[in-house]
Amino acid sequence: MHTIIRLWREYKGLVALGVLMIIFRSAIADWNVVPSGSMLPTIRPGDHIIVDKMAYELRIxxxxxxxxxxxxxxxxxxxxIDSSAAHELxxxxxxxxxxxxxxxxxxxLCINGKRADYQPLGSDLLPGDARAHAEYLTEQFDGVAHRVRLSPDAPSPRSSFxxxxMPTGEYLMLGDNRDDSADSRYxxxxxxxxxxxxxxxxxFSLDPTHFDLPRPNRFGKRLDSPPG
Structure with missing residues (x-):
């Protein structure tokens, strides 16, 4: 018993810090590593993204x-999304x-009867694209634009729906890598x-194809800025 009390006195500050970190990451802000390319070209595998947990809801x-x-x-x-259907984040x-x-x-895409506007950006813009023959476009709707990636040689079987x-309280989500994303279509x-x-x-970002070397040009990168 004395040993437990002594250990508590010695490490209670560290325990308190750990609890505060858990609460912070759970309810305020978190960071997640992205292992897949479903959000290419916006988010790349190896990106460690910052998640604002208080953007929409204050949770216990x-x-x-x-x-x-x-x-x-x-x-x-x-x-x-902590998806019960996909059983993963x-x-x-x-x-x-x-x-x-x-x-x-x-x-x-067509939303509420209005077609999104698309402008081609070119092909094979990212490392490794040459084999995949990827094509990139700017997708714009209601004045807001982002890039999407298509794979003409391997189109998604769910490129049309x-x-x-949309029902109350539910949302349709897609990956920017439209031909290689498990999203609301699945x-x-x-x-x-x-x-x-x-x-x-x-x-920050680490390149999984090159021994997790840092990618300094990705550090602190804004993801909601207009394509340029």
Missing amino acids: PLTHIGVARLSDPKRDDIVT LVKRVIGIPGDRVAMRNNV GPVV FGFFPRTEIMGRVRRVA
Whole structure:
């Protein structure tokens, strides 16, 4: 007993710090490593992204229980989703919000009867693209733009769907890598309660194809800035 008391006195500061870190990461802000390329070219494998856990909801730490709604996810937000359908944490872009009517035809989005605008950016823009023959476009809707990646040689079997009408409290999410993303086309709509936070910035990045060497040009990179 005396040993336990002595250890508590010696390490109580460290324990308190650990508890505070757990609470901070659970309810305020977190960082996650991205292992896949489903959000290329916006987010790359090896990016460590910063997640604002208070962007939409104030939650009881370590739970999905919300105590205060702070704002609603908006179209084009990049979010993390603790998906019960996928059984993992996902990072996707919000495409359809409650009440929207969404359709896609050959990777061309149409929302509420309005077609998104697409401008070609070129092909093979990222390392490793030469073998995949990837093509890049700027996708713009209601004045907000981001880049998307297509794979003409290996198109997704779900490059067309809908139209679907978004129910209350549910969201349609897609990856920017449209031909290689497991998203709402596979898992269905995502409930608001599973949206854990908003992603706006890369903290730091390590290149998994080159022995996890740092990619300094990705450190602190804004993800919600217009394509340039």
